Amino acid sequence: MTATADLYDERGDELQSLALQLESLGGKPRFEGRIRTIRCFEDNGLVKQVLNSPGTGEVLVIDGGSSLQSALMGDLIGAAAVENGWHGVVIFGAVRDRAALGMLPIGVKALGSNPRKSAKTGDGELDSVLTVGSVVFRPGAGIWCDEDGILVER
């Protein structure tokens, strides 16, 4: 994968760059793909459902309202995402099972972690346009993540 810094030098303002600092918590610090999105709040029913379905080459971006009160993904959902071909998950919220997630061959970026689980009613919105940290995440747009940060197609 091209480094995000080189990609930015090539494409410049065609790309949005996320200034918000997320932690890299998956086994793959570098990942890219097409965006799918979920908006939810302290409820990961929809996240569980989507990552248990085919996501070949895609990156799920989750706007969890930046809540760190409960985890939106752990090692079981992470393993399901690997099985289903997802390239990565970017979470504006928390995960749990940090140590296990770090061993999985998938990209995970998140604000942090909390061992407390989320509700599972399935409340939330699938594939809407998200705006987080001044970056617009459109379903189908390209996203590139590495140690330097996150770039998203406009």
Ligand SMILES: O=C([O-])CC(=O)C(=O)O
């Ligand atoms: O089920 C959950 O809420 C998340 C979790 O712990 C896992 O994915 O292992």
